[in-house]
Amino acid sequence: NAGVTQTPKFQVLKTGQSMTLQCAQDMNHNSMYWYRQDPGMGLRLIYYSASEGTTDKGEVPNGYNVSRLNKREFSLRLESAAPSQTSVYFCASSEVVSGNEQFFGPGTRLTVL
Amino acid sequence: QKEVEQDPGPLSVPEGAIVSLNCTYSNSAFQYFMWYRQYSRKGPELLMYTYSSGNKEDGRFTAQVDKSSKYISLFIRDSQPSDSATYLCAMGYSSASKIIFGSGTRLSIRP
Numbered sequence: 688n689a690g691v692t693q694t695p696k697f698q699v700l701k702t703g704q705s706m707t708l709q710c711a712q713d714m715n716h717n718s719m720y721w722y723r724q725d726p727g728m729g730l731r732l733i734y735y736s737a738s739e740g741t742t743d744k745g746e747v748p749n750g751y752n753v754s755r756l757n758k759r760e761f762s763l764r765l766e767s768a769a770p771s772q773t774s775v776y777f778c779a780s781s782e783v784v785s786g787n788e789q790f791f792g793p794g795t796r797l798t799v800l
Numbered sequence: 801q802k803e804v805e806q807d808p809g810p811l812s813v814p815e816g817a818i819v820s821l822n823c824t825y826s827n828s829a830f831q832y833f834m835w836y837r838q839y840s841r842k843g844p845e846l847l848m849y850t851y852s853s854g855n856k857e858d859g860r861f862t863a864q865v866d867k868s869s870k871y872i873s874l875f876i877r878d879s880q881p882s883d884s885a886t887y888l889c890a891m892g893y894s895s896a897s898k899i900i901f902g903s904g905t906r907l908s909i910r911p
Contacts, residue, residue, distance in 0.1 A: 691843070720898075727808060729888060729903035730844070745898060777843050788834075789899070791843030 689713055691792035693778050699798045700768045708763040708795050710778030718781045719761035720745075720789065721753060723774040730777065736761055768799045803827050806889055806902030814910050819876040823889035823902045826870065830891040830900075833865050835874045838886045838904065847887070848874065879909045 691712045700706055712719065720735040722745075732745030736755040750772060752764045761780075765772060775796050779789040806823045813819055821835075832851045836844035848863040850856045850872075856863045862875040872891075876883055886906045892899040 727903055729804075729806075730901040732898050735898065779843075788846045788849065791845065793843050794841075 691778055691780055691790050693776075693792040693795050695795060696793065697796045699800065700765075701800050702769060704768050704799075705764070705766050706768065706797075707765075708776055708778075708797075709760070710762065710792060711760045712778075712780040712790070713759065714780060714782075714790065715758070716780035716782050716790070717758070718783060719755065720779040720781075721751075721761070721763045722777045722779065723747065723772075724777060724794075725774050733763065733776075765797075768797075770799045773797060773799045801826060802903075804889060804891060804900050804902045807905055808903055810906040810908060812908040812910060813879060815879060815881060817879050817909075819874075819879050819883070819907060819909075821874040821876075821887050821889075821905050821907070823872050823891075824870055825872075825891055825900075827891075828867070828870065829893055832892050833863070833872050834890040834892075834899070835861075835863055836888045836890060836901075838888060840885075844888055881909045881911050884908045 694709045717738045721733040722730040731747050734753040736742045739758045754762045775794045777794050778792040781789045804825045835848040837847045838844040853865045853867045860877045864873040886904040888904040889902040890899045
């Protein structure tokens with residue numbers, strides 16, 4: 688039982704490059720989330736998926752797209768990376784929405800030069 | 801003004817001390833309150849979860865919610881070096897689909 692896994696762990700991009708962050712959970716959770724964490728800003732929600740087939744914007748969605756591929760997997764795509772997207776990205780999942788315990792992955796450290 | 805305010809610290813205390821971590825919030829609609837612990841270079845993990853006002857105790861940890869003052873606290877008794885981490889408060893509504901995190905307080909327990 689791996690919980691929430693994220694790939695890659697680290698990534699360096701040049702401005703304008705694109706990439707997809709992958710997330711998978713094996714807890715049969717319905718809801719999945721993408722957050723970014725910046726110093727002094729805490730965790731900010733980028734996008735979430737309440738259930739398979741649905742996605743919604745969070746607090747800071749600009750510059751990102753998401754895909755809920757199936758119940759297990761939720762990916763985050765940066766189409767044209769910018770230095771302001773340098774951050775640590777966390778994926779999380781929960782059984783249902785509305786604040787039930789969220790289980791977090793180990794994070795992806797992204798640097799955009 | 802942020803919805804959830806949390807002193808970033810760092811807070812450094814000697815082993816065995818009682819630690820008090822706090823958050824204030826502005827939205828009276830929050831119904832449930834959480835504390836997450838995050839070790840360096842790891843994802844956050846849920847430590848305490850409370851609904852509405854009152855206290856909840858779990859071992860050395862006590863979570864306290866005062867909705868009238870819009871103030872929540874986490875107390876750690878007999879603090880250990882292994883408690884050294886960043887502690888994030890988080891709050892949610894009863895029917896919405898997101899929770900709001902504080903910015904986190906970095907805690908260091910000196911042996």
